[in-house]
Amino acid sequence: MDNSFAEQAGTPSVLTPSRIAIIYVVAGFCWFVVTDELIGRVFTIPIGLLIARGSAFILVTASLLYVLVRRYRNDLLRSNAELQESTARANIYFESAVEGIVSVDENGLIIRANPTTEKLFGYSREELTGKSIEFLIPERFRKIHQKHRAKYFQAPRSRPMGLGLDLVGKRNDGTEFPIEVSLSFVRTDKGRLVIAFITDITERLALEREARRGQTMATLG
Secondary structure (H helix, E strand, C coil), rough: CCCCCHHHHHHCCCCCCHHHHHHHHHHHHHHHHHHHHHHHHHHCHHHHHHHHHHHHHHHHHHHHHHHHHHHHHHHHHHHHHHHHHHHHHHHHHHHHHHCEEEECCCCCEEECCCCHHHHHHHCCCCHHCCEEEHHHHCCCHHHHHHHHHHHHHHCCCCCCCCCCCCCEEEEECCCCCEEEEEEEEEEECCCCEEEEEEECEEEEEHHHHHHHHHHHHHCCC
């Protein structure tokens, strides 16, 4: 995940509210000193009165500006702190999840994979990053998977993948194993991403077969 927001949140703003207000007051006062003399000559209004009115106007607006900028800065810092906390929680879940998590872009390229994905498929995340998601399934299923992926991006939504189908993953050593995949869709500044949650269901299927065998034996008995 991108940590640029966290870095920005931890860096104090160069233009603080007080500095902005001071710059505003000084610039406004200089402007009034120069322009009020011209206005005073044209309209024969005492220059002192114009400067006093102008200074009062600047002080009031500068005070309002200070309050608004300070509130905006506090809200920004609070938002950045919340974003940091949310990002930290997401990273913890991503790194410690018991299921494999893979983020994929619209071109089907793997953006990121978590440690469980590395264990499931036998690849490091460096080896997986930039590879097509079809890299993780047997070659005989890759063309049909590409069609399903393109169709999914036409109407993306969170849902299980391959309903009614037996999904298969392929490890680094060439062995295949049954998997269950759930898809989630997100929009980011870098484009649309699909998050795939992958579960190895080898043990579950073995237990289901054993249960069915037991039921069959009981029926025959």
